[in-house]
Amino acid sequence: xxxxxYIYDIFLNQYNNPNMVIRDIKVLQQAIHRxxxxxxxxxxxxxxxxxxxxxxxxxxxxxLKSQLKPRPPVVTVMGHIDHGKTTxxxxxxxxRVVDQEFGGIxxxxxxxxxxxxxxxxxxxxxxxxHAAFSAMRSRGANLTDIVVLVVxxxxxxxxxxxESIKMARHAKVPILVAINKIDSPKxxxxxxxxxxxxxxxxxxxxxxxxxxIPISALKRQNLDQLTEALVLQADLLEIxxxxxxxVEAVVVESKVHPFRGKLCTVxxxxxxxxxxxxxxxxTSMAKVRALKNDAGKVLHTVSPGxxxxxxxxxxxPSAGEQVLQVGTEKRAREVLxxxxxxxxxxxxxxxxxxxxxxxQQHEVEYKEKLALKRQLGRYKVKREGPRKPEISKDxxxxxxxxxxxxxxxxGTLEAILDTIDTYDSQDCKMELVHYGVGxxxxxxxxxxxxxxxxxxAFNVEVPPxxxxxxxxxxxxxxxxxxxxxxxxxxEINARLPAKE
Ligand code: GDP
Numbered sequence: 001x002x003x004x005x006y007i008y009d010i011f012l013n014q015y016n017n018p019n020m021v022i023r024d025i026k027v028l029q030q031a032i033h034r035x036x037x038x039x040x041x042x043x044x045x046x047x048x049x050x051x052x053x054x055x056x057x058x059x060x061x062x063x064l065k066s067q068l069k070p071r072p073p074v075v076t077v078m079g080h081i082d083h084g085k086t087t088x089x090x091x092x093x094x095x096r097v098v099d100q101e102f103g104g105i106x107x108x109x110x111x112x113x114x115x116x117x118x119x120x121x122x123x124x125x126x127x128x129x130h131a132a133f134s135a136m137r138s139r140g141a142n143l144t145d146i147v148v149l150v151v152x153x154x155x156x157x158x159x160x161x162x163e164s165i166k167m168a169r170h171a172k173v174p175i176l177v178a179i180n181k182i183d184s185p186k187x188x189x190x191x192x193x194x195x196x197x198x199x200x201x202x203x204x205x206x207x208x209x210x211x212x213i214p215i216s217a218l219k220r221q222n223l224d225q226l227t228e229a230l231v232l233q234a235d236l237l238e239i240x241x242x243x244x245x246x247v248e249a250v251v252v253e254s255k256v257h258p259f260r261g262k263l264c265t266v267x268x269x270x271x272x273x274x275x276x277x278x279x280x281x282x283t284s285m286a287k288v289r290a291l292k293n294d295a296g297k298v299l300h301t302v303s304p305g306x307x308x309x310x311x312x313x314x315x316x317p318s319a320g321e322q323v324l325q326v327g328t329e330k331r332a333r334e335v336l337x338x339x340x341x342x343x344x345x346x347x348x349x350x351x352x353x354x355x356x357x358x359x360q361q362h363e364v365e366y367k368e369k370l371a372l373k374r375q376l377g378r379y380k381v382k383r384e385g386p387r388k389p390e391i392s393k394d395x396x397x398x399x400x401x402x403x404x405x406x407x408x409x410x411g412t413l414e415a416i417l418d419t420i421d422t423y424d425s426q427d428c429k430m431e432l433v434h435y436g437v438g439x440x441x442x443x444x445x446x447x448x449x450x451x452x453x454x455x456x457a458f459n460v461e462v463p464p465x466x467x468x469x470x471x472x473x474x475x476x477x478x479x480x481x482x483x484x485x486x487x488x489x490x491e492i493n494a495r496l497p498a499k500e
Contacts, residue, residue: 247271
């Protein structure tokens with residue numbers, strides 16, 4: 001097989017040893033990765049019969065410089081609210097529609113391309129504002145090549161202007177400034193430029209290297225200058241992509257259409273997309289049924305840098321998710337199955353963490369509650385000297401059961417106390433003489449003997465040196481709460497006068 005030989009070559013190239021045996025599956029995976037071929041490894045390790053399969057799919061390693069072809073830059077418009085981002089995007093979209101043959105009705109699909117008179121192309125993401133930008137970034141998608149920072153000349157640099165600058169800088173995306181609303185009577189270009197410099201944007205007019213184009217989005221003034229500046233910037237960046245091999249793209253937006261089903265707009269990053277291709281994005285897959293641009297025009301192939309709306313998704317992918325092409329639908333289903341399993345495992349893990357945290361919190365609360373109960377003297381222990389059992393057998397009053405409870409931890413003790421707390425019968429009085437955490441002490445035995453009580457020991461022992469001193473006291477051991485409580489109930493029943 002040609003592919004296998006190719007991968008073997010890469011492998012040899014790296015290790016330079018024709019006698020080397022591939023023992024580590026990872027080494028082979030790396031070689032395949034480097035080759036850019038989409039292959040699965042099905043190997044039988046010598047000690048098991050289980051096949052080892054590369055279960056997930058990943059983007060290819062970056063292409064070589066020689067493989068790059070020019071592509072349109074992808075531009076995001078950012079800036080303070082009301083400074084004119086939406087107006088600018090509308091103006092750019094509409095300026096284009098006039099020149100094009102199709103009907104002139106465009107739809108918001110999340111991105112659109114503009115053809116310039118020079119023949120150059122620019123792709124704009126048309127969800128303005130930094131929410132969309134950061135949603136993408138949070139998924140690791142670095143789609144934007146250039147940020148157009150819109151600053152209204154009548155308002156100057158505002159809070160969100162500064163935030164946008166920070167985001168662009170953080171993402172290492174170059175900024176181009178559009179000073180908007182120059183038609184406004186209150187426009188002050190010089191002041192706006194000065195403000196920009198103050199926040200670190202060195203505009204060209206003031207000796208810096210950031211292009212700042214004065215425009216009016218509303219009056220459509222200087223839009224050509226803005227787009228030309230973008231092309232210039234793109235040239236400086238030497239933007240390029242590899243249009244061959246399996247497709248890689250990023251989801252910009254997705255939605256459900258009443259007739260066309262689940263749609264999602266992607267911008268192609270690598271490879272050339274066509275109808276019939278099989279894609280996976282997160283835990284959704286598509287067999288591409290139709291490709292359309294924002295003017296509803298059917299496209300047959302889409303190359304890097306261009307946006308396209310894809311029909312044929314089984315589930316809706318999310319914005320920022322990576323789209324990868326696979327060979328067959330079977331392979332796509334395998335990848336999804338693997339990813340779903342991973343996802344549910346991650347969820348289980350995080351659920352377990354939440355539960356552990358809650359349990360810990362619970363324990364703290366228990367301790368606090370117990371301390372409070374002690375303070376309030378709800379279970380006031382009459383420790384000062386022995387006292388007489390409240391009811392003796394020759395009394396006329398109801399019989400009573402005197403108990404002492406010792407448990408290994410506060411939490412269990414509290415649970416036992418809570419349960420017996422609900423007991424309130426007049427037929428047999430239950431008296432909690434003493435309770436505590438820790439092993440049985442001399443004091444416990446003394447109390448029990450004085451009050452003719454029963455010691456309930458939960459997960460605690462009688463120290464060997466005390467075993468001798470136990471005379472009449474009954475000590476009952478338990479390690480299950482309900483069994484302990486059941487036993488108390490039985491003791492109470494045994495004391496109740498027989499019914500006639
Ligand atoms: P966004 O919040 O940044 O998307 O701002 P919009 O595009 O919604 O614009 C806010 C307001 O500014 C709207 O009333 C626009 O008509 C107005 N506006 C936008 N661009 C210009 C412009 O170039 N000149 C003037 N005078 N007003 C503009």
